[in-house]
Amino acid sequence: MVVSIYGIPLLADERSDVILLKFLRARDFKVKEAFTMLKNTVLWRKDFGIESLVEEDLGIELDKVVFMHGFDKEGHPVCYNAYGEFQNKDLYHNTFSDEEKR
Structure with missing residues (x-):
């Protein structure tokens, strides 16, 4: 095993x-x-x-709430999790609605 x-x-x-x-x-x-x-x-x-x-379809487009952007000082990739999308849709939309606002 x-x-x-x-x-x-x-x-x-x-x-x-x-x-x-x-x-x-x-x-x-x-x-x-x-x-x-x-x-x-x-x-x-x-x-x-x-x-x-991991294999289950939750009906959520994770690319809208989780994204990679850049590296930290030690060279590790930085992952942002915008879980606010699940709680306050207006706030999420105003903050993360497009690539430029990220």
Whole structure:
């Protein structure tokens, strides 16, 4: 059985280092606590069927509420999440209605 999170196998992929590091940082590099947190996350994602949600059609055009723009000082891509679209449509429209306003 392959255990993955965010679509990345935890032990068979070089990208898993980034994921493991996130859990270690979240627990101040205390390995036992980070492992427990990771284990609980994997179990929670399995129990709630999180991986299958990626394939589900939610009827939302995510390109309107999530977009990539530029890089931070360390060269990491920057992702903006405009979740206000789901709560205040007028505010979202006035702020993010076109590429120029982004």
